[in-house]
Amino acid sequence: MFKIISDSSCDLNDKLKKLLNINIVPLNIQVGNKNFLGVESLSPQKIIGEMKKCLTSPKTSSPSPEKFINAFKGIEKVFVVTLSSKLSSTYNNAMLAKEIFLEDMGKKFIHVFDSKSASVGQTLVSMKIAEYIQQNLSEKIIVEKVNSYIDEMKTFFVLESLDNLVKAGRISKLKGKLASTLSIKPIMKGNDLGEIELVKKVRGTKKALEKLIDIIESEGLNIEDKILGITHCNCLDRALKFKEDVVKRLNFKDVIIVEAAPISTVYANEGGIVIAF
Numbered sequence: 001m002f003k004i005i006s007d008s009s010c011d012l013n014d015k016l017k018k019l020l021n022i023n024i025v026p027l028n029i030q031v032g033n034k035n036f037l038g039v040e041s042l043s044p045q046k047i048i049g050e051m052k053k054c055l056t057s058p059k060t061s062s063p064s065p066e067k068f069i070n071a072f073k074g075i076e077k078v079f080v081v082t083l084s085s086k087l088s089s090t091y092n093n094a095m096l097a098k099e100i101f102l103e104d105m106g107k108k109f110i111h112v113f114d115s116k117s118a119s120v121g122q123t124l125v126s127m128k129i130a131e132y133i134q135q136n137l138s139e140k141i142i143v144e145k146v147n148s149y150i151d152e153m154k155t156f157f158v159l160e161s162l163d164n165l166v167k168a169g170r171i172s173k174l175k176g177k178l179a180s181t182l183s184i185k186p187i188m189k190g191n192d193l194g195e196i197e198l199v200k201k202v203r204g205t206k207k208a209l210e211k212l213i214d215i216i217e218s219e220g221l222n223i224e225d226k227i228l229g230i231t232h233c234n235c236l237d238r239a240l241k242f243k244e245d246v247v248k249r250l251n252f253k254d255v256i257i258v259e260a261a262p263i264s265t266v267y268a269n270e271g272g273i274v275i276a277f
Contacts, residue, residue, distance in 0.1 A: 002133050003076035007063060007090050009083040010122040011231045011258040011274075020130050025071050027090065027263050028061045036262065044234050044265040051269070057167035058266045062090040068097035077109035077139065079146075081125045083118040083263075084194030111143055116194030117155040119264040120229035121276035123256075125150060127227070153276055154219055155190035156199070158208045160235070160271025162186075187212055209242050209273065213249060220250070220277060228252045231274040233260040242273060252277065 008026040016022075029036040029047065032054040036042050051058050072078055080098075085091035094112045102108065113129075115122045128149050132142040185208035187199040199215065202208040220226070228246060232239035239257050247255060260268055268274055 001076045003074060003078050004081070004126055004129055005068070005071050005078060006081040006122055006126055007083055007088075007263075008261055009088075009090075009118045009263040010081065010126060011119050011261050011264050012123060013256075013258045016123065016127070016256070016258065020126055022126055023071050025063045025067050027063055027088070029262055029266060030059045030061070032056060042262045044260050044262060047262045047265050048234060048270045051163070051266070055167070060088070060263060060266055062088050062093050065093045065097035065100060068094045069101050072097065072101050072108070072110060078111070079129050079142070080110070080112040081115050081122050081129070082112065083122060084116050084190065085114045086116075086194040087118060087196070109139055111139070113146060113150065114194065116150055116192070117153060117190050117276060118267065119155075119157075119260065119274040119276070120231040120256075120258055121153060121155045121190070121274075123231075123258060124153065124227060124229045124276050151192070152221075154216075155274070155276040156212060156215065157188050157268060157272060157274040158205065158212060159186055159188065159269065160205060160233075161269040163269060187215070205238075205271070209238075210245070212242075212273075212275070213246055216246070216275070216277065217250060223277070224251045225253055226277050228255045228275060228277045230255065230257045231260050231264055231268070232257065233265050233268040233270055233272040233274075235271050235273070238271070239273060242275075 005023045008024050026037055031050040080094050082091040082094050091114045098110045115125050128146055132145055183204050184201050185205050186201050187208055189197055189199050191197050202211050230239050243255050
């Protein structure tokens with residue numbers, strides 16, 4: 001028996017929650033003087049509203065090793081998928097938890113994957129693990145195949161709002177206001193190390209998403225064998241239109257749409273689109 005564990009940056013819909021039976025270890029979110037913990041009690045709309053009212057940038061903190069240790073309990077063999085170690089200490093805390101758990105409890109199979117991604121990228125990695133478990137592959141083979149999948153996976157996102165970047169001091173207020181006035185929408189990506197890089201600045205969301213499809217087409221190999229995952233941050237219609245436009249041009253094996261969980265909402269902000277394949 002196996003158990004899949006991820007953190008609350010992993011975006012899921014009801015169908016995937018049931019299919020994967022995934023255990024979520026939540027990160028903490030702080031907006032101003034308010035702290036939010038958990039995934040079920042906090043809607044994206046709620047966190048968006050809190051962020052809009054707050055003059056400072058929202059902050060997130062990783063789950064403690066203790067929370068992972070509690071999730072490891074049980075007879076099941078464990079696979080863990082965390083958000084990129086370049087974006088959070090969640091991976092390191094999960095690894096520390098594994099070390100402590102094995103010292104205290106003895107022999108048990110636990111493997112922690114650094115997704116080198118976030119959001120729907122983690123979702124796809126979790127789905128891949130579940131697929132290989134269903135195929136009755138050995139733990140060693142699953143680890144090898146999933147690591148290869150992570151190395152090949154691409155993650156991109158388009159930001160509608162730069163508010164959080166301005167609040168965090170990542171860009172100046174002047175540049176943020178200028179970008180807003182000119183409707184500049186940055187296309188970002190996760191690089192091979194799991195760090196965030198700017199790919200291109202485009203005028204207008206519609207053009208940015210059109211350009212994103214061009215980028216998928218140029219960078220995607222063996223697309224017909226892959227699933228495209230789309231996370232939307234309180235903009236389902238935009239995600240559905242993007243899926244429609246993708247399907248017209250590219251022959252993915254499947255396309256899934258999920259809503260941004262609170263952690264992804266903090267990063268992407270309202271109107272943001274995150275994709276992975």
